[in-house]
Amino acid sequence: DSLLAKLETGLPNGQVPAGIFGNPHVYQHELRQVFGRCWVFLAHESEVAANGDYVVRKIGEDNFIVSRDERGALHVLFDACRHRGVQVCRADSGNTSHFRCPYHGWTYSTDGSLVGAPLWRNAFGGMDKAKNGLVPAAQVSTYLGLIFATLDPSAPPLQEYLGGMSWYLDLLFGLDADGLEVLGAPQRFVVDANWKSGADNFSGDDYHLGTLHRSVWEIGAFPVPFRENMMGYHIQAAPGHSLSFSMAPDENEPGPKFFGFPEGLAASFDTSRISEHQLSIARRSRVFVGNVFPNFSILALPMTEDGSHFPPTGIITIRTWQPKGPGQIEIWNWFLGYKRMTPEQKDRAYRAGLGTFSVGGAFEMDDTEPWITVGRTGRSVAAELLDFQLNYEMGMPGIGISTRVADWPGPGVAYWTRYEEGVQRNLYRYYTAMMRARAGEWPDVPLE
Ligand code: FES
Numbered sequence: 001d002s003l004l005a006k007l008e009t010g011l012p013n014g015q016v017p018a019g020i021f022g023n024p025h026v027y028q029h030e031l032r033q034v035f036g037r038c039w040v041f042l043a044h045e046s047e048v049a050a051n052g053d054y055v056v057r058k059i060g061e062d063n064f065i066v067s068r069d070e071r072g073a074l075h076v077l078f079d080a081c082r083h084r085g086v087q088v089c090r091a092d093s094g095n096t097s098h099f100r101c102p103y104h105g106w107t108y109s110t111d112g113s114l115v116g117a118p119l120w121r122n123a124f125g126g127m128d129k130a131k132n133g134l135v136p137a138a139q140v141s142t143y144l145g146l147i148f149a150t151l152d153p154s155a156p157p158l159q160e161y162l163g164g165m166s167w168y169l170d171l172l173f174g175l176d177a178d179g180l181e182v183l184g185a186p187q188r189f190v191v192d193a194n195w196k197s198g199a200d201n202f203s204g205d206d207y208h209l210g211t212l213h214r215s216v217w218e219i220g221a222f223p224v225p226f227r228e229n230m231m232g233y234h235i236q237a238a239p240g241h242s243l244s245f246s247m248a249p250d251e252n253e254p255g256p257k258f259f260g261f262p263e264g265l266a267a268s269f270d271t272s273r274i275s276e277h278q279l280s281i282a283r284r285s286r287v288f289v290g291n292v293f294p295n296f297s298i299l300a301l302p303m304t305e306d307g308s309h310f311p312p313t314g315i316i317t318i319r320t321w322q323p324k325g326p327g328q329i330e331i332w333n334w335f336l337g338y339k340r341m342t343p344e345q346k347d348r349a350y351r352a353g354l355g356t357f358s359v360g361g362a363f364e365m366d367d368t369e370p371w372i373t374v375g376r377t378g379r380s381v382a383a384e385l386l387d388f389q390l391n392y393e394m395g396m397p398g399i400g401i402s403t404r405v406a407d408w409p410g411p412g413v414a415y416w417t418r419y420e421e422g423v424q425r426n427l428y429r430y431y432t433a434m435m436r437a438r439a440g441e442w443p444d445v446p447l448e
């Protein structure tokens with residue numbers, strides 16, 4: 001509680017108490033107040049494309065089955081048997097007509113309804129099956145193929161929760177009317193870090209690239225020089241949701257555009273779904289990196305597999321920072337491609353992604369190491385005794401060169417140049433409000 005109070009008073013001055021990255025009480029409160037209430041990303045629709053397809057995913061620390069039933073409807077079901085609470089689904093993904101509990105054999109259909117149990121008449125004859133199905137999440141919704149769910153019936157509809165962020169998701173996920181699909185199964189790997197370090201980094205921590213990822217330039221894997229890459233926009237799209245674009249000043253500028261997708265491919269996109277303004281941003285963009293509160297991050301950028309294959313290809317990775325305790329996350333990482341890409345283009349994008357943003361990738365290995373030490377600082381006795389505060393002042397009035405853009409065509413608040421940490425302050429402002437919010441209450445948080 002005192003950490004939250006410190007965050008509340010310190011944040012307007014760019015100060016964040018390190019303890020929120022390690023304190024176990026804060027973490028327990030997050031599971032209820034943040035993961036128990038917000039819309040959480042679970043899966044891409046292409047992972048459960050056919051009737052009977054399912055994947056097992058998490059909301060907070062809890063397992064949910066994301067399934068497509070026999071009639072094609074999506075369900076998000078708490079993976080706990082109604083008889084004794086046993087975990088029903090024992091595979092990560094698959095296609096099935098039913099889920100059968102391993103303990104006594106209660107059997108549920110893919111829409112969650114209880115269809116039977118062994119020796120039904122003797123054991124349960126007369127019991128109401130309809131009242132004993134798997135329990136669904138409070139709300140399930142999709143946006144451009146992205147499946148979200150929330151455990152809070154009072155949560156605003158997904159579209160409203162995303163707010164201005166949907167405009168920016170459009171210009172990546174709606175850039176081609178044909179849509180996207182996952183390239184392979186998601187990678188998963190455990191890192192001893194706090195989930196907020198990932199969300200914070202992907203909200204727009206571009207500043208670290210020149211130092212932490214220096215080697216990536218040295219091997220030539222990323223085609224935009226560091227200083228040039230810092231030119232672009234930081235956007236607080238909606239309360240909690242932030243993103244960052246590296247962008248050429250105009251479309252005729254040399255260098256990669258359309259997030260690095262090959263020119264021929266970019267020209268073939270059916271962009272009828274998005275507006276002229278959105279299209280212009282997509283055309284000029286080299287990097288899109290953003291975070292949907294709380295833990296769903298998105299990154300699109302030009303990459304080469306190993307530095308020797310020019311020109312680079314665009315890659316899209318989406319990921320979740322899955323909490324596993326105050327000091328641990330499981331990173332889930334999916335690569336996406338536009339459906340209209342050729343198998344060869346998809347393969348290149350996948351391999352470029354693996355070489356950079358994956359468990360063995362050049363960027364990923366760089367990033368996770370410092371986050372581990374953020375968590376260590378956060379749970380340290382020294383940080384508590386010394387009242388240790390982290391500095392998030394970049395881009396505040398009088399600090400650095402960034403300025404607010406007056407005539408920004410999109411929703412939210414935009415700053416020019418990526419030397420700016422308002423995107424992260426936006427994350428923590430909303431975080432604080434959610435941690436404080438009473439049941440049924442949805443905070444109204446201003447952008448900065
Ligand atoms: Fe599932 Fe008994 S616990 S059938």
Ligand code: FE
Nearest residue numbers: 208213363367
């Ligand atoms: Fe990084």
